[in-house]
Amino acid sequence: MPTMKDVAKLAQVSLGTVSRVINHASGVKADTVLKVQEAIQKLDYVRNDYARGFKINSSRTIALILPTIWHPFFSEFAYFVEQKLYKLQYKVLLCNSEADADKEYEYIQMVMQNKVDGIIGITYSAIDQYVSSKLPFVSIDRYFTEKVSYVTSDNVQGGRLAAQELLNRGLHHLAFIGSYSEYKNDTTKRHDSFMNYAAEQGFPPVEIYVPGPIHHLEDLVYELFNQHPDIDGIFCVNDTELLEIVNILRKQGVSVPDDVQIIGYDGVSVTNEVSMYVSTIAQPIHLMANTAVDILLRKIKDPDHAQEISVLPVSFRSGYTTINH
Amino acid sequence: MPTMKDVAKLAQVSLGTVSRVINHASGVKADTVLKVQEAIQKLDYVRNDYARGFKINSSRTIALILPTIWHPFFSEFAYFVEQKLYKLQYKVLLCNSEADADKEYEYIQMVMQNKVDGIIGITYSAIDQYVSSKLPFVSIDRYFTEKVSYVTSDNVQGGRLAAQELLNRGLHHLAFIGSYSEYKNDTTKRHDSFMNYAAEQGFPPVEIYVPGPIHHLEDLVYELFNQHPDIDGIFCVNDTELLEIVNILRKQGVSVPDDVQIIGYDGVSVTNEVSMYVSTIAQPIHLMANTAVDILLRKIKDPDHAQEISVLPVSFRSGYTTINH
Numbered sequence: 001m002p003t004m005k006d007v008a009k010l011a012q013v014s015l016g017t018v019s020r021v022i023n024h025a026s027g028v029k030a031d032t033v034l035k036v037q038e039a040i041q042k043l044d045y046v047r048n049d050y051a052r053g054f055k056i057n058s059s060r061t062i063a064l065i066l067p068t069i070w071h072p073f074f075s076e077f078a079y080f081v082e083q084k085l086y087k088l089q090y091k092v093l094l095c096n097s098e099a100d101a102d103k104e105y106e107y108i109q110m111v112m113q114n115k116v117d118g119i120i121g122i123t124y125s126a127i128d129q130y131v132s133s134k135l136p137f138v139s140i141d142r143y144f145t146e147k148v149s150y151v152t153s154d155n156v157q158g159g160r161l162a163a164q165e166l167l168n169r170g171l172h173h174l175a176f177i178g179s180y181s182e183y184k185n186d187t188t189k190r191h192d193s194f195m196n197y198a199a200e201q202g203f204p205p206v207e208i209y210v211p212g213p214i215h216h217l218e219d220l221v222y223e224l225f226n227q228h229p230d231i232d233g234i235f236c237v238n239d240t241e242l243l244e245i246v247n248i249l250r251k252q253g254v255s256v257p258d259d260v261q262i263i264g265y266d267g268v269s270v271t272n273e274v275s276m277y278v279s280t281i282a283q284p285i286h287l288m289a290n291t292a293v294d295i296l297l298r299k300i301k302d303p304d305h306a307q308e309i310s311v312l313p314v315s316f317r318s319g320y321t322t323i324n325h
Numbered sequence: 326m327p328t329m330k331d332v333a334k335l336a337q338v339s340l341g342t343v344s345r346v347i348n349h350a351s352g353v354k355a356d357t358v359l360k361v362q363e364a365i366q367k368l369d370y371v372r373n374d375y376a377r378g379f380k381i382n383s384s385r386t387i388a389l390i391l392p393t394i395w396h397p398f399f400s401e402f403a404y405f406v407e408q409k410l411y412k413l414q415y416k417v418l419l420c421n422s423e424a425d426a427d428k429e430y431e432y433i434q435m436v437m438q439n440k441v442d443g444i445i446g447i448t449y450s451a452i453d454q455y456v457s458s459k460l461p462f463v464s465i466d467r468y469f470t471e472k473v474s475y476v477t478s479d480n481v482q483g484g485r486l487a488a489q490e491l492l493n494r495g496l497h498h499l500a501f502i503g504s505y506s507e508y509k510n511d512t513t514k515r516h517d518s519f520m521n522y523a524a525e526q527g528f529p530p531v532e533i534y535v536p537g538p539i540h541h542l543e544d545l546v547y548e549l550f551n552q553h554p555d556i557d558g559i560f561c562v563n564d565t566e567l568l569e570i571v572n573i574l575r576k577q578g579v580s581v582p583d584d585v586q587i588i589g590y591d592g593v594s595v596t597n598e599v600s601m602y603v604s605t606i607a608q609p610i611h612l613m614a615n616t617a618v619d620i621l622l623r624k625i626k627d628p629d630h631a632q633e634i635s636v637l638p639v640s641f642r643s644g645y646t647t648i649n650h
Binding site for chain 1: 403416
């Protein structure tokens with residue numbers, strides 16, 4: 001089996017140069033690239049690797065890792081990622097990870113094998129050790145130990161905005177309902193900011209705040225309302241949970257928005273044309289997708305590209321789960 | 326540039342045999358496959374094609390063409406397709422075609438270039454001329470001129486079931502609302518079967534039945550109710566349109582289900598855990614995805630595999646848009 005060393009020897013360049021050519025790094029002269037590519041071909045480097053071609057040509061494929069595509073936030077995000085990448089002549093591999101670290105690691109390995117050029121990942125699994133600052137990887141929301149670029153919405157502003165919108169409606173018995181991930185990420189600021197702001201205003205909220213996924217949400221909500229029957233405003237960590245809460249309350253004879261007003265987070269819609277009509281802190285999903293793609297492409301071009309952190313603005317969108325004032 | 330002929334000559338086999346090896350057809354002896362693969366490698370056949378490796382090894386990649394992933398039916402379908410293919414060690418390329426025939430054709434070309442092994446397509450665009458009966462392609466709902474395999478739900482049964490459910494609730498002023506595609510497909514049977522069955526029972530429905538996409542749906546619905554103010558039961562061609570109709574009627578002060586009861590088609594849900602709670606004719610989305618994958622893999626294994634047609638059973642699912650009786 002020929003090695004990278006053999007390629008360097010035949011091409012009469014350093015090992016580092018071979019590596020740079022293989023990784024599409026900038027700053028290598030065209031005739032050097034050609035020499036290395038010829039050596040790779042002559043030696044049949046990575047013999048029997050079906051993706052050998054990718055070693056000397058970009059795969060022009062990006063992997064998109066999502067918890068599940070069967071979710072309106074993730075499917076809208078995927079829609080915009082694919083739309084933008086397609087215009088740039090990239091293809092998108094879809095990975096529903098469902099928090100399976102092994103599955104996610106498989107896609108990380110594909111980057112190392114040059115079968116995909118990079119990864120955009122919304123991930124909640126134990127892959128921290130595999131995500132180096134050199135890897136062309138852009139994270140959504142989540143922090144990694146190494147300086148990995150990420151895109152998130154302004155969760156601090158979002159939490160505050162939710163509290164303001166509820167308080168401005170004269171609601172003073174607030175609750176937060178949501179789960180958090182064991183993997184450190186920016187979305188916990190939704191909770192912290194909401195709780196702090198409302199407390200500062202003199203109305204400290206109660207909460208259901210447990211590690212996800214939440215089991216027995218119905219029991220928890222029932223218990224919360226038993227202990228605090230005067231709850232009149234709820235901030236939910238995301239819109240799908242809001243839909244669950246609305247349904248749970250409906251079953252208990254609690255009317256939304258007449259008895260309780262609720263604000264979610266995400267701003268999801270059923271399709272491009274059909275809204276969910278819920279009151280929510282809307283993330284700029286299109287902008288987040290475009291930004292993630294832009295950062296990833298800069299990182300693919302230059303593995304030494306420094307960490308970028310992009311925090312994008314949110315806005316309140318009024319729907320049927322609050323009463324306009 | 327070496328040609329397939331050169332490969333045949335060097336391997337001392339017929340041109341047809343080379344073709345069969347390249348296309349992973351069955352019925353070629355192992356030592357013949359080896360001879361052909363060696364000749365392909367020696368000649369550097371398909372020089373400079375980054376996907377050359379795919380010629381002698383399956384890409385183990387499937388393209389999934391959808392109108393848009395930002396839609397609960399398509400994202401659930403994609404979820405199950407990816408889940409099943411991943412277990413079989415295939416990766417999935419995601420294509421939001423948005424009825425762009427050029428984009429869809431690009432993925433068909435990738436099959437011909439062996440960059441992807443096959444396609445599962447939910448398509449509404451002018452690609453009929455490119456979809457041969459030899460192409461490893463499984464269609465959902467749509468018919469092609471050539472004998473292309475397809476998977477669909479039992480649209481005849483679905484239309485009848487919708488009529489029965491409305492009539493059984495004592496509703497006698499029925500309407501069908503929906504669009505149809507200019508590309509012939511099985512879903513038009515939803516309309517035909519609903520209209521015929523209700524008429525046979527003595528209650529011929531009125532209808533909005535126009536080529537899609539529907540513009541000015543709100544005006545059309547308003548006009549329909551102006552002409553037929555006694556409409557009490559509606560069958561919608563799919564669930565997302567049902568959601569639009571509910572919203573349009575709500576704006577006009579018409580209550581669902583008190584004034585008008587509505588049944589959709591698809592059985593979509595927001596996520597794996599959160600339902601839409603609408604009354605609908607549910608397609609077996611998981612089974613449809615699995616069946617499409619199974620048929621596609623049989624076709625990839627054998628390009629001569631005959632057309633398969635799979636019509637899968639539907640069921641009525643009760644939600645908030647009808648009143649239980």
